[in-house]
Amino acid sequence: MAEAVTRANIAGFDDAVPRVALLPEHGAGWPGQPGLTGHRQGADWSPLFTLDSVDAEGLSVWIRATDRTARLGLVLDTVLTPSGLVRMRAAVRNDDSELPYTLDGLMLALPVPDAATELLDLTGRWCRERAPQRHPFHAGTWLRETRGGRAGPDAALVLKAGTPGFGFGHGEVWGLHIAWSGNHRILAERLPTGRPLHRPGALGAHLLESLLAVVVAAGKEMSVTAGSG
DSSP states (O other), rough: OOOGGGGOOOOSOOSOOOOOOSOOGGTTTSSSSEEEEEEEETOOOOOEEEEEEEEEEEEEEEEEEEETTEEEEEEEEEEOOSSSSSEEEEEEEEOOOOOOOOEEEEEEEEOOTTTTOEEEEEEEEETTTEEEEEEOSEEEEEEEOOOOOOTTTOOOOOOEEEETTTOOSSSSSEEESOOOOOEEEEEEEEOTOOOOOEOOOOOOGSSSSSOOOOOEEOOEEEEEEEEEE
């Protein structure tokens, strides 16, 4: 059973194909979009977290990890609701008492089956909001971003991946919504090294007076919440 879900090695890539993580790490060799992007005055831009603890209660799981070299803490909170919705939250903490950490983005990952070969999201303009658009789930990245400080008429709102031609009464669908109305990004990513992914995340600009990044002060946290079902 374990061998059936293990990805084979691919010529031209690393010998060990990285497994999909809730927060994919550049430091672990993940070839796609990293889950945490940021730096500390140009350093600590590729953190690699070590597991501290896993706590479970009912249908909820809390994962805590740290990177002592980068002086960062991480908490992942995952809940399976009775309706079948997976709700996830990630929070990153700066453990350096002197130097701030510039947080550019925090983005989770949710795998979807290989059978999901079609994408649907929403776009629009004033008086024509929430217009659906469909396209094939090809290799590469389909990215939607909100950078205006709030979600407007053109906001994606949801991102759905499903079997070809899915609709209200037929097909299989895996949907995603990010519970944040400020600056954020939502994307679908299909890599040659692994299964297709849903990726919800928050852009750093939504917490700062500056439009460029978020500076996480010592002991402060920034979090992002997403749901998929």
